[in-house]
Amino acid sequence: MNPFVWKVRVYWEDTDAGGVVYHSQYLNFFERARTEWLRAKGVHQAKIAEQENVLFAIRHMDIDFVNAARLDDELDITVHNVETGGVRMTFEQDMTRCSDRQRVAKAKLTAVCLRADNFKPTRMPKWIRAEISRNQ
Numbered sequence: 001m002n003p004f005v006w007k008v009r010v011y012w013e014d015t016d017a018g019g020v021v022y023h024s025q026y027l028n029f030f031e032r033a034r035t036e037w038l039r040a041k042g043v044h045q046a047k048i049a050e051q052e053n054v055l056f057a058i059r060h061m062d063i064d065f066v067n068a069a070r071l072d073d074e075l076d077i078t079v080h081n082v083e084t085g086g087v088r089m090t091f092e093q094d095m096t097r098c099s100d101r102q103r104v105a106k107a108k109l110t111a112v113c114l115r116a117d118n119f120k121p122t123r124m125p126k127w128i129r130a131e132i133s134r135n136q
Contacts, residue, residue, distance in 0.1 A: 003080035004040065006033040007098070010073045021069040026105050027061075030093050033077035034111075041131040049116040052125055059088070061109040067102050074098040084132050086123045087113050 014025045038045065038056075049055045069075060074097070081092040089111045095104040113124040 003078035003094075004033070004037040006036045006077050006079075008032065008075050008077060010069055010071055010075065012071060015071050019071040021073075023065065026063060026065065026069075026095065026107075029075065029077055029095060030063075030105075030107050030109075033079055033093060034091065037079040038132075041134070043128055043131060048125075048128070053116045054113055054122060054125060054128075055116045056089070056111045057114055057119075059110045059112045061107055063105060063107045065105050067097070067104050069095070069097065069104045073104075075104060082132060084124065084129050087121050089113075089124075089132065 008029050010021055014021050016022050035045065045055065076094075076096045076098055078094045078096075079091055080094070081090075083090045091107075091109050091111070093107045093109070095106070096102065097104055113122055114120060115122045
């Protein structure tokens with residue numbers, strides 16, 4: 001599978017006083033890339049919460065901070081090596097600085113499918129699993 005790539009620019013609000021991306025922002029950048037990856041596959045999270053009573057939540061995440069991202073950096077954030085099960089999905093993600101192709105961070109995570117009304121685990125709808133698995 002070719003990885004899904006989403007670009008982000010580092011803004012002042014993403015950084016500390018030294019112009020380095022604050023560690024919690026990496027989580028936000030990874031999350032936005034996963035959201036856009038799902039959207040590109042026709043899975044709109046607000047819509048499936050309302051119409052199918054399902055949502056995704058992160059169960060576990062490992063992040064390696066490799067190099068600092070800084071103010072004004074443009075970053076490529078990928079989603080790749082996605083595996084789906086009945087309730088779980090695992091992902092790998094990379095964050096790379098566009099100017100020098102240096103890896104900034106990498107993450108591996110597990111997301112679970114939950115019922116939107118009670119946050120209990122539920123099987124992922126078949127059509128979503130099919131869309132996620134397409135072109136893998």
